[in-house]
Amino acid sequence: MIVFATGFLAAARILVPVAGTAAWMAALIGGAIGLGIGGLAGMLAGRFPGHSLVRMAERIFGAPLGKLIGLTFAAYCTVVLGLGSRQSVLAMWIAFLQTTPPVLISAVFYALVIYAAYLGIGAIARVSLIFFSLVVVSLVVLTALAVPVAAPGRLLPIVGNGLGPLIRAGFLAASYAGESIVVLAFLRHLKDKRGASRAMATGVAVGMVVMAVATGFGVMMLGVRGISRVTFPVLETARMVGFGQFLERAEILFLALWFSAALLKLATVFYASITSIADVLGLRDYRPLVIPYALLGTALSLIPESVLETFDYLDVFVKYSVWYAIALPVVLLLGAVVLGRRGGDDHVQSKDEH
Amino acid sequence: MSRARTSTRTQPGAVLVAVCLLAVVSVSGCRDAREIESVGFVLGLGIDETADGRIEVWAQVALPSAKPAEEEKRESWMASSVGDTVWDALRQLNNRSTKVLFRAHVRALVIGERFARGGVARALDVLARDAQFRYRSWVFVTSDPVGDVLGVETKQSSSAALFLDDLMRNTARSSTAPRSRFLDLVTSIEEPGDQPLLARVSLAGPADAGRGAEGTPETEPKELRIEGSAALCGDKMVGWLDAEETAMALLVCNRLATYSFVMPMPGNEGGTIGFDMIRSHADTLFPEGIHTGDAAGQVTDVVIRITGTVDIREVLSSEQLMSMQFLERLQAGISQHLETGVRRLVEAAQNRLGCDIISIGECVRRRVPARVWKEDVASTWHDQFRTLRIVPDVHFEVGKRGMTMQSPRPVD
Incomplete structure (x- = not known):
């Protein structure tokens, strides 16, 4: 759910202008790149079982550099959290809760995220x-x-704007798949640590297939121009479906589920951020950081003052974050191999382990 | 000491409960809640242009009654307002209504001919931005006064908008009008190779609609008829298509569900024969290919190959189709009849309307690289379409002939 829960709301609007009718394939290419990122992250986790990302980095490069890498990871998670929550809040505000102040929606979002973070990753996972x-x-x-509303012919020509744009869009889509590196913060809680690679690969594959299907159906229903124009393509798609005359305006059922999924993703990213910061600061318990960090997250999510500004930030994030998602496991893994580092027991325990 | 510690521990819980209670009171939404009685459910929207160039908007609003059997009570009311733009007119309509107008249940959007000819994009923006309005609403164009169309009272439905909705859902299977939804309109006006056809709704007297209601006084209330279509080029209406032309356009675009027609019996026997078209498929072929390079996207010849099956529904002739030879002649006659219809449509599209309403451009778009279509073809497609040599090639076969092989007839 980390991969698609917030991204799929607007992914088509970002991918379609680049790849055209082949945007759905770009999502699959992004998934393939994401599988590579997930595989590397899984190998890293396998080499350092029982270690959080910050502890891995410290073990490989020493404390100062390790903490710096930990801080970059926390910053990455913070941006994912800020943009993800802003997108979800905007989607609710623009489409449904038009008279509710977005600050209030954001506050409710963060109240639930805080509660989930207090309960810990075990509760979020369940x-x-x-x-x-x-x-x-x-x-x-x-x-x-x-299916009855979709026009499959709109997916032609099959390669859309050409191979070059398709690959470029694939890298944009890979930024969503790359968000899977967030799990490096808590992979140590897996019972079967050797299955980390498989677990990550499955998550990335399912998430990106969901995104490809959502994008493909968006194009089939609204066309390339329509998808590029609408604010939240998946919301429009959901608003257009119905079943006879007795299942109309059913999108609210879908959206209740999707926003719950977005909430769980944001709670996970929030948890990853605060546990990483706690590791950097050497705190035994992350809970004292929950409220201050939530306030920071809420403030950050309110920085974009308009929808346009939010999407501008999102475009920049999607364009560049994939390189961070690739670089982080590559640098750590290369460092570990070259310096011959391997993980032992990590003595810093979190609340979940208590 | 222990009690004091316990009391201190329970304080956060108490604070949490207090915060929740406060939240329940303050953010429940009860302060500005709308009761259902104060909401006006808009079922039909009408838009037209006045003679002085302003925009007039009509809204048909449901009036739910606590007593459904109460026949005296009006089940809907209609209001109209005039403004400089569609949004301006809608805004004024809101100001005049005692109910909050809720547009999520709009079944029919009726556009007047004058407004359609001036450009429907003027209405699309405000409706596409509206989070309440649905892309699944039916869109019609009328040459009659929009207010009269929405004001028609029918015995079959509680309002004209619901009647139009029922007609489109259930009886538009005769396919003499396109099943045009708002979604189709917004997606097709942006594609020069796939121009919109919108269903035509018109007022008809009972005699026109029912045929044979002789002696019906002229004061008899009008009825609504959905037949034919309005052809748009971009967002501007360029002309009407009659029922047969519309059916042929839908046939060519593979959007014809079923179609009934009557034609003279081929040969010298005389009489007529009626059919139901139960299956059809159209392929748009480019025998000379689509040129790329210098003449990017250039098309000269197009063949529209249509195949399908018809069922015999009525034979009013002395010829009873009992020989294979005559059956083959009949199939050739049907193909010829439909081919003539398609030729008439092509002629109308290329010369009278000058617009690609038969989606040939869409077939080209699918076959050429997206860049070529976008940069070289799309902008000039309308001109190119008018010069194409389009050849229909129709082959239909006869399927079922019903529960009797021959007509019941008295002995000569």
């Missing part, structure tokens, strides 16, 4: 397990209902 299946079922139902 709730995600329930919601993931519901979200997938909702997407399958949506796809089935969208």
